[in-house]
Amino acid sequence: MLDISFIRTNPELVKTGMLNKGEKDASAVDAVIAKDEEWRALVTELDQLRAESNAKAKQIGQLMGQGKKEEAQALIRETGDSKDKIKELEDTISKVSEERDNLLYSIPNVPDASVPVGKTDEENVIHKTWGEPAGQEWRLPHWDIASEKKWIDFERGSKVTGAGFPFYVDKMARLQRALINWFLNEAVEYGYTELQAPYFVNEDSARGTGQIPDKEDMMYTIPRDGFFTIPTAEVPVTNFHRDEIFAQDDLPVYYTAYTPCWRREAGSYGKEVRGLNRLHQFDKVELVKIVHPDESNQELETLREYAESLLEKLKLPYRTLLMCTGDMGFTQTKKYDLEVWSPGQQRWLEVSSCSNFGSYQARRMQLRFRNDKGKTEILHTLNGSGLALPRIVASILETYQTEAGDIRVPNVLQSFMGTEII
RNA sequence: GGAGAGGUGCCAGAGUGGUCGAAUGGGCUCGCCUGGAAAGCGAGUGUACCGUGAAAGCGGUACCGAGGGUUCGAAUCCCUCCCUCUCCGCCA
Incomplete structure (x- = not known):
């Protein structure tokens, strides 16, 4: 969520950002300011009442201590009214603050000034392209390669669990393991601390x-225990330090974690979900940064460059998009998508999304540091994939296939695969 | 899963209805002492919110695992939940 005092002092900026992000109207901004004013007035009133009642209780205590029972009794009789009033005010306040918070949750993060204004993905800006996208020619889509080689078993996955839960068989299982290892090794070498995280999280996390209340439907739930299966490692990893206060010297903090990711992906269909394009369960190595507010924009650039370097080392042609305001998502201030070329499908596939969340997540999590003046201040969080596996696997199969039907193994993965060709 | 014991500030740990935001010790910060350091001595050391102020600050409220309740008054009593530890069971 945004800082309510920031909204109060910059209402127009927040409204503009909201409309640019494609919200229908920005009335929530004025509404939340009004609701907050109401809340503050009530809190002031309640605090005064409580102060009076505390003073009385203290006095009663003193009288009791001195054995002046009669006087104490008289005072106790006086307290009835204010007690009811306090109770009533408390109920009103909890209602009002809930309304205020709901409004606050409905206001998206303000896009950074450097983000292009636009409505749809057509207005995203191509920030960079790397490599030569190969033509179709004799190249097959990865699902044909995989089924011919019996490397990915979608049918048995459907039988055992459901659509979108494939088995990876033999060389594909090994390729996945190779990628996970290589991604983690690269990240650790770069300076990320490796974490192994829980795959379920609770509601607070x-x-x-920001999965709740915004994107609740993307997650699978375990209702009996009140858990959600993680849609990305971002959730457990960013929450690792929830409610903590960092010393300034400990910043920045970099984490990497491999986890499976589960997404319900309700409403997806057709070529979007063909093969490995979109699954309900997939593997991903995630990168998370927790940084000083002044550094987050720069940290986003280095995060993106790091993710790009992985594709370059894999020698997979890609392009980087700077997402426009309308296509970038609710909680981000700025976001880059990395898309790898799929020669078998002749289309780009998103394999990493690098985002700066500013203070939006950190405020919800009360993730803070102590600044030069010794005051606590909200940190900034970022994350990006480094990288998501299935579409990388798809792109490798399609890019590295030979006309004879074999698959060459990218150089950086050969030591993990134990071979140069599969 | 069963039985029991617990969850207090940065840490350890006292506190079983009133003057407790919380003893004491350790840690940390600052000052004194020293050629410098250690030791010693002195002072300080939570978070959030509301009000006020340009700010430093000042006044107030809340927080002793979380949420409810009893009471004029709750860290302390009651209820629910979560977590930790010990023993038993089960188990990779």
Whole structure:
């Protein structure tokens, strides 16, 4: 969520950002300011009442201590009214603050000034392209390669679990393992601390990173225990330090974690979900940064460059898009998508999304540091994939296939695969 | 899963209805002492919110695992939940 005092002092900026992000109207901004004013007035009133009642209780205590029972009794009789009033005010306040918070949750993060204004993905800006996208020619889409080689078993996955839960068989299982290892090794070498995270999170964590209330339907739930299966490692990893206060010297903090990711992906269909394009369960190595507010924009650039370097080392042609305001998502201030070329499908596939969340997530999580003046201040969080596996696997199969039907193994993966060709 | 014991500030740990935001010790910060350091001595050391102020600050409220309740008054009593530890069971 945004800082309410920031909204109060910059209402027009927030409204513009909201409309640019494609919200229908920005009335929530004025509404939240009004609701907050109401809340503050009530809190002031309640605090005064409580102060009076505390003073009385203290006095009663003193009288009792001195054995002046009669006087104490008289005072106790006086307290009835204010007690009811306090109770009533407390109920009103909890209602009002809930309304205020709901409004606050409905206001998206303000896009950074450097983000292009636009409505749809057509207005995203191509920030960079790398490599020569190969033509179709004799190249097959990865699902044909995989089924011919019996490397990915979608049918048995459907039988055992459901659509979107494939088995990876033999060389494909090994390729996945190779990628996970290589991604983690690269990240650790770069300076990320490796974490192994829980695959289920509780409601507080889902709220901390903004899956609740915004994107609740993307997650699978375990209702009996109140858990959500993680849609990305971002959720447990960013929540790792929830409610903590960092010393300034400990910043920045970099984490990497491999986890499976589960997404319900309700409403997806057709070529979008063909093969490995979109799955309900997939593997991903995630990168998370927790940084000083002044550094987050620069940190986003280095995060993107790091993710790009992985594709370059894999020698997979890609392009980087700077997402426009309308296509970038609710909680981000700025976002880059990395798309790898799929020669078998002749289309780009998103394999990494690098985002700066500013203070939006950190405020929900009360993730803070102590600044030069010794005051606590909200940190900034970022994350990006480094990288998501299935589409990388798809792109490798399609890019590295030979006309004879074999698959060459990218150089950086050969030591993990134990071979140069599969 | 069963039985029991617990969850207090940065840490350890006292506190079983009133003057407790919380003893004491350790840590940390600053000052004194020293050629410098250690030791010693002195002072300080939570978070959030509301009000006020340009700010430093000042006044107030809340927080002793979380949420409810009893009471004029709750860290302390009651209820629910979560977590930790010990023993038993189960188990990779």
